[in-house]
Amino acid sequence: MDDDTATEILEATYQALCQHGYADLTLEDIATEADRSKASIHYYYDSKENLFIEFLDFLYERYTAQLPSVDGGAPREQLFTLLETVLIDEEAAPGQEFRTALLEVTAQAPYNDAIQTRLANFDSVLFERVRDIIVVGVEIGEFNATVEPAVAAESLVTIITGAHTRRVAVDRSSEHLYKTIIRYAESQLLVDELSETTH
Amino acid sequence: MDDDTATEILEATYQALCQHGYADLTLEDIATEADRSKASIHYYYDSKENLFIEFLDFLYERYTAQLPSVDGGAPREQLFTLLETVLIDEEAAPGQEFRTALLEVTAQAPYNDAIQTRLANFDSVLFERVRDIIVVGVEIGEFNATVEPAVAAESLVTIITGAHTRRVAVDRSSEHLYKTIIRYAESQLLVDELSETTH
Numbered sequence: 001m002d003d004d005t006a007t008e009i010l011e012a013t014y015q016a017l018c019q020h021g022y023a024d025l026t027l028e029d030i031a032t033e034a035d036r037s038k039a040s041i042h043y044y045y046d047s048k049e050n051l052f053i054e055f056l057d058f059l060y061e062r063y064t065a066q067l068p069s070v071d072g073g074a075p076r077e078q079l080f081t082l083l084e085t086v087l088i089d090e091e092a093a094p095g096q097e098f099r100t101a102l103l104e105v106t107a108q109a110p111y112n113d114a115i116q117t118r119l120a121n122f123d124s125v126l127f128e129r130v131r132d133i134i135v136v137g138v139e140i141g142e143f144n145a146t147v148e149p150a151v152a153a154e155s156l157v158t159i160i161t162g163a164h165t166r167r168v169a170v171d172r173s174s175e176h177l178y179k180t181i182i183r184y185a186e187s188q189l190l191v192d193e194l195s196e197t198t199h
Numbered sequence: 200m201d202d203d204t205a206t207e208i209l210e211a212t213y214q215a216l217c218q219h220g221y222a223d224l225t226l227e228d229i230a231t232e233a234d235r236s237k238a239s240i241h242y243y244y245d246s247k248e249n250l251f252i253e254f255l256d257f258l259y260e261r262y263t264a265q266l267p268s269v270d271g272g273a274p275r276e277q278l279f280t281l282l283e284t285v286l287i288d289e290e291a292a293p294g295q296e297f298r299t300a301l302l303e304v305t306a307q308a309p310y311n312d313a314i315q316t317r318l319a320n321f322d323s324v325l326f327e328r329v330r331d332i333i334v335v336g337v338e339i340g341e342f343n344a345t346v347e348p349a350v351a352a353e354s355l356v357t358i359i360t361g362a363h364t365r366r367v368a369v370d371r372s373s374e375h376l377y378k379t380i381i382r383y384a385e386s387q388l389l390v391d392e393l394s395e396t397t398h
Contacts, residue, residue, distance in 0.1 A: 021306070023222045096309060104306040106368045107220070110299050120369045155383045158376065159354065161368070162361025169305045169360070170319045177357065184354045188386060 001044050009034055010058045018097040022104040056118040067129050075137030087178040100168050127157045143189040200243050209257045217296040221303040255317040263324050274336030286377040299367050326356045342388040
């Protein structure tokens with residue numbers, strides 16, 4: 001299969017997933033969305049599960065490309081840009097329907113190793129980016145010297161995951177959750193100017 | 200229906216849910232688990248959805264009873280007991296299977312108002328308990344005076360929700376997540392002794 005066909009089918013999977021959710025998703029829905037025959041999808045993928053694993057790999061590539069990488073910028077700005085990307089940027093942080101479908105997929109993880117491995121990859125890449133930003137922030141003194149990067153990154157990944165779940169569960173707005181997390185990051189990481197002068 | 204019968208059916212729903220997940224759950228599964236005929240379950244509940252809403256109300260009653268309430272104890276201890284209850288206490292914080300089924304149910308919330316209302320109740324009661332503990336902690340000076348109880352409680356509820364999701368998604372252990380959140384709460388709330396002496 002050429003790359004264009006693959007991308008077309010995977011984009012159609014995204015649309016079909018938003019519309020039908022994961023449990024109800026069929027290869028036929030994806031074919032309809034791609035404007036192809038069901039047979040042509042079957043020609044490339046023998047099951048919904050196999051197509052879906054490839055779809056998760058495709059999302060992962062896109063996700064890692066969208067996550068701001070650690071560059072020479074100020075760590076505080078970098079961290080806030082990253083939080084914006086995963087929480088409120090409509091390009092990168094997908095809408096409510098997709099987020100809901102992803103929760104459904106998450107509920108499959110304990111029963112499906114291939115899915116769990118993919119979700120663990122999303123989790124790890126986010127953790128590593130956050131940790132690397134914090135490492136630099138502590139080194140250059142923009143973040144508090146007492147911050148342990150791995151511990152702070154673990155908290156941040158957990159609170160980001162919680163924001164995604166609460167957005168679906170209780171319809172809390174992304175903006176509101178984003179502000180909560182920014183305030184958390186500020187109080188947790190940034191050098192407190194008052195105490196800095198006294199230490 | 201007498202209370203014993205109701206409790207028996209709702210307990211059977213819990214077991215059947217852990218075993219089958221939400222999407223695949225049928226009234227028949229619940230009947231089997233309760234050692235009753237499907238007709239007798241149908242006599243009380245006309246659909247899986249109705250039974251399930253009553254089940255969520257039943258869980259909510261149990262959840263609010265298990266959550267430690269705000270008493271005269273030290274706020275720090277109370278908060279840690281509460282975190283233990285919702286994160287690692289095997290009695291109150293249900294196992295992996297149930298947590299997984301709850302994520303499946305969460306993915307229904309945007310399409311089902313009755314479910315979303317129930318999930319919002321779980322979220323609110325946790326938020327209120329956490330906030331009330333923090334209010335007292337700030338008042339008596341055990342927590343930092345700069346802590347805003349509602350903001351800190353919102354962060355904590357979000358990170359707790361994230362811990363529940365990550366436990367399912369990436370199989371992170373409850374113990375590990377509990378420790379992360381305890382460290383988070385300590386750094387976020389507790390009066391830093393060093394800065395206290397200098398302020």
